[in-house]
Amino acid sequence: MRTLRPLGIKTLVTAVALLLMPASVFCQEDFGFMPKGGKTLLLELTSKPAELRDIGSARRSEAEWREFIAKHEASMTERDVNELAAYLAINTPVPEGALPDAQDAATLAAAFPADGRELAWNQCQSCHSLFSGYLMQNRDAQGWRSIFLSPFHRNIKMTAQERETFARYAAFSMPMKAEDVPADLRF
Numbered sequence: 001m002r003t004l005r006p007l008g009i010k011t012l013v014t015a016v017a018l019l020l021m022p023a024s025v026f027c028q029e030d031f032g033f034m035p036k037g038g039k040t041l042l043l044e045l046t047s048k049p050a051e052l053r054d055i056g057s058a059r060r061s062e063a064e065w066r067e068f069i070a071k072h073e074a075s076m077t078e079r080d081v082n083e084l085a086a087y088l089a090i091n092t093p094v095p096e097g098a099l100p101d102a103q104d105a106a107t108l109a110a111a112f113p114a115d116g117r118e119l120a121w122n123q124c125q126s127c128h129s130l131f132s133g134y135l136m137q138n139r140d141a142q143g144w145r146s147i148f149l150s151p152f153h154r155n156i157k158m159t160a161q162e163r164e165t166f167a168r169y170a171a172f173s174m175p176m177k178a179e180d181v182p183a184d185l186r187f
Contacts, residue, residue: 035173037115038087062089116169
């Protein structure tokens with residue numbers, strides 16, 4: 001009769017990682033079909049940690065942010081410039097101590113407040129499909145703000161700042177076309 005040897009810790013860890021890897025791949029949602037939010041655009045503007053810290057500590061109006069962006073990045077679309085300027089005007093300066101001491105741009109950008117795409121992805125789907133018709137609506141910022149007045153949206157756990165961030169993002173980014181949304185996320 002043959003005896004089995006106990007598995008070494010490295011072998012066991014490798015086996016568990018291989019078993020879990022497909023699950024982690026399938027659990028990651030891809031919301032790349034949605035227009036870019038402020039944090040993604042912020043990293044397109046600069047990947048320099050010192051500049052990200054300066055941006056995070058600045059207070060500027062939306063018009064001033066548009067001028068700042070125009071001086072630093074000529075390749076952004078008008079929609080992207082407007083989205084980033086609105087996001088920064090609403091969300092900067094970030095609270096003192098919110099930006100970590102990290103020296104990489106991705107970690108610093110992740111510490112900024114949620115942008116409109118993140119808010120839509122994380123808040124809307126708790127009750128209904130993200131694409132349940134809302135993404136095809138053409139509203140201005142006030143029209144998107146009014147969504148939060150309905151009884152079923154009034155109790156969403158979002159701050160006034162988050163609601164404004166979402167309203168501005170949606171005003172710049174919607175309506176989307178049905179064919180732009182992955183079939184499994186429609187309605």
